[in-house]
Amino acid sequence: MAAVRPIRPEEIDDFAGVGNSDPARVQEVKRYVEKMIAVGSMRPEWCFVIEEANRLRGRVAFWTLPKLDKPLDLVLLDIPWDSEDSLSLGKELLQTALEALRGMGVKEVGHVLDTPPLAPQWQTFPTERRELLREMGFRLERETCRFEWKPGIADIPVPAGLSFRSLAEVGNEVFIEAVMRVSEGTLDRRILHDSERLGARGQALELFQDLQQLVYDPHWWQLAYNQDDECIGLVMPAKSPAFATIGYIGVMPEQRGRGYIHQLLGRGTDILLKAGVTPIRADTDVHNEPMANAFRRAGYIQFATRSEYGRNIHIEIPR
Ligand SMILES: CC(C)(COP(=O)(O)OP(=O)(O)OC[C@H]1O[C@@H](n2cnc3c(N)ncnc32)[C@H](O)[C@@H]1OP(=O)(O)O)[C@@H](O)C(=O)NCCC(=O)NCCS
Structure with a gap:
C-alpha cells in the first residue's frame, strides 16, 4: 500500500x-x-x-x-x-x-x-x-520558446530617437492603459485567452498586478516615446526568485513593423545588466515569431521549449 x-x-x-x-x-x-x-x-x-x-x-x-x-x-x-x-x-x-x-x-x-x-x-x-x-x-x-541572454553575442541596441518615462514618473493608471494597448493583436495565446476571459482592461490589470509580485524597481518599468511624443511601447524588466526576466514588452499596434521592439528589448536588457541582475531568461509563445526574432537578434539564445499546463482545482479529481 x-x-x-x-x-x-x-x-x-x-x-x-x-x-x-x-x-x-x-x-x-x-x-x-x-x-x-x-x-x-x-x-x-x-x-x-x-x-x-x-x-x-x-x-x-x-x-x-x-x-x-x-x-x-x-x-x-x-x-x-x-x-x-x-x-x-x-x-x-x-x-x-x-x-x-x-x-x-x-x-x-x-x-x-x-x-x-x-x-x-x-x-x-x-x-x-x-x-x-x-x-x-x-x-x-x-x-513557449525559452531564451537566455548571453553576453558577447550581439551588441545591445541603444535606442535612437526615443525618450523614456518610468512607472515612477507616469503612475499606475497611464502604465496600465499602455499595457492594455500593446496587448491588442498579440500573437501570445495566454494574453489572448486572458483578454477573452477578463476583457482588455481586466487582462492588463491582472498582468500588471502579476508582474508586481516579482522584484522590480519602478524606474525599470518604462514607456517609450518617439520624437512626436507618441507612446510607441513599453518594457517591464523584473527579477523572479531564480533569474532576471523581461516581464512584459510590447509595441503599440499602430507602431508595429518599424523594428521598435529591438530598441525596447535593448533598453530592458540594459536596465537588468546595469542593475547587476543576471542571468536574464525570457519566454515567448511559439507563435510569437516577431518577438522570438527580436530575442535572437539581441543575443538571446533559445535553450528550451516549455509546455505550460494548468488545472482548475474545482473540477473533479480523477480516481
Ligand atoms: C511582438 C511585438 C513586440 C513585435 O513588435 P514590432 O516592433 O512590430 O516588431 P518588428 O518591427 O520586428 O516586426 C516584424 C514583423 O512582424 C510583424 N508583426 C509584428 N507584430 C505583429 C503582430 N502582433 N501580429 C502580426 N504581425 C506582427 C510586423 O508587422 C513586421 O512585419 P513586416 O516584416 O512584414 O513589416 C509586437 O507584436 C507586440 O507588441 N505584440 C503584443 C505584445 C506581445 O506579444 N509582447 C510579447 C510578449 S512576450
Missing part, C-alpha cells in the same frame, strides 16, 4: 534524492529546495512524497512567488516513470496534492514541462509526464 504525505523539515535530503541515483543531481535539487525555502517560494510542508514499503517512490512540491502565500505551481514532480505502476503512483500522488491545494483555497495550479530536460528538475520521460497530466485533468495552455 502506498501512502502520500508531506515531508518533515529534516527530510529535505531524502526528498531531493527521490528517484535520483546521481549524487551531483541530488545535491542540485537539494540546493534548489533550500534556496526556494529561504526566499519563501517553497515550504517543507508543501513537499509531498509517496511512500511504499518504507521506500520513497515519488515526490512533488508546491511553488509560489515569495510575495504570495498560496501555491501557484507544482514542481519537482517525479515518479519511477519507466516502471509498470508509474501511472497509478503518479495519480495517487497528484490526487493528494490537488486535494491539499483545494483545502488551501487555491483555484488554479500550473505545471511546466521543459524539453530538453533542464537542471534542477531534469524532466526526463516527457511522454509519460504528459500522459499523467492529461489523466489528471491538466490542460496544455501555452507553449
Whole structure:
C-alpha cells in the first residue's frame, strides 16, 4: 500500500534524492529546495512524497512567488516513470496534492514541462509526464520558446530617437492603459485567452498586478516615446526568485513593423545588466515569431521549449 504525505523539515535530503541515483543531481535539487525555502517560494510542508514499503517512490512540491502565500505551481514532480505502476503512483500522488491545494483555497495550479530536460528538475520521460497530466485533468495552455541572454553575442541596441518615462514618473493608471494597448493583436495565446476571459482592461490589470509580485524597481518599468511624443511601447524588466526576466514588452499596434521592439528589448536588457541582475531568461509563445526574432537578434539564445499546463482545482479529481 502506498501512502502520500508531506515531508518533515529534516527530510529535505531524502526528498531531493527521490528517484535520483546521481549524487551531483541530488545535491542540485537539494540546493534548489533550500534556496526556494529561504526566499519563501517553497515550504517543507508543501513537499509531498509517496511512500511504499518504507521506500520513497515519488515526490512533488508546491511553488509560489515569495510575495504570495498560496501555491501557484507544482514542481519537482517525479515518479519511477519507466516502471509498470508509474501511472497509478503518479495519480495517487497528484490526487493528494490537488486535494491539499483545494483545502488551501487555491483555484488554479500550473505545471511546466521543459524539453530538453533542464537542471534542477531534469524532466526526463516527457511522454509519460504528459500522459499523467492529461489523466489528471491538466490542460496544455501555452507553449513557449525559452531564451537566455548571453553576453558577447550581439551588441545591445541603444535606442535612437526615443525618450523614456518610468512607472515612477507616469503612475499606475497611464502604465496600465499602455499595457492594455500593446496587448491588442498579440500573437501570445495566454494574453489572448486572458483578454477573452477578463476583457482588455481586466487582462492588463491582472498582468500588471502579476508582474508586481516579482522584484522590480519602478524606474525599470518604462514607456517609450518617439520624437512626436507618441507612446510607441513599453518594457517591464523584473527579477523572479531564480533569474532576471523581461516581464512584459510590447509595441503599440499602430507602431508595429518599424523594428521598435529591438530598441525596447535593448533598453530592458540594459536596465537588468546595469542593475547587476543576471542571468536574464525570457519566454515567448511559439507563435510569437516577431518577438522570438527580436530575442535572437539581441543575443538571446533559445535553450528550451516549455509546455505550460494548468488545472482548475474545482473540477473533479480523477480516481
Ligand atoms: C511582438 C511585438 C513586440 C513585435 O513588435 P514590432 O516592433 O512590430 O516588431 P518588428 O518591427 O520586428 O516586426 C516584424 C514583423 O512582424 C510583424 N508583426 C509584428 N507584430 C505583429 C503582430 N502582433 N501580429 C502580426 N504581425 C506582427 C510586423 O508587422 C513586421 O512585419 P513586416 O516584416 O512584414 O513589416 C509586437 O507584436 C507586440 O507588441 N505584440 C503584443 C505584445 C506581445 O506579444 N509582447 C510579447 C510578449 S512576450
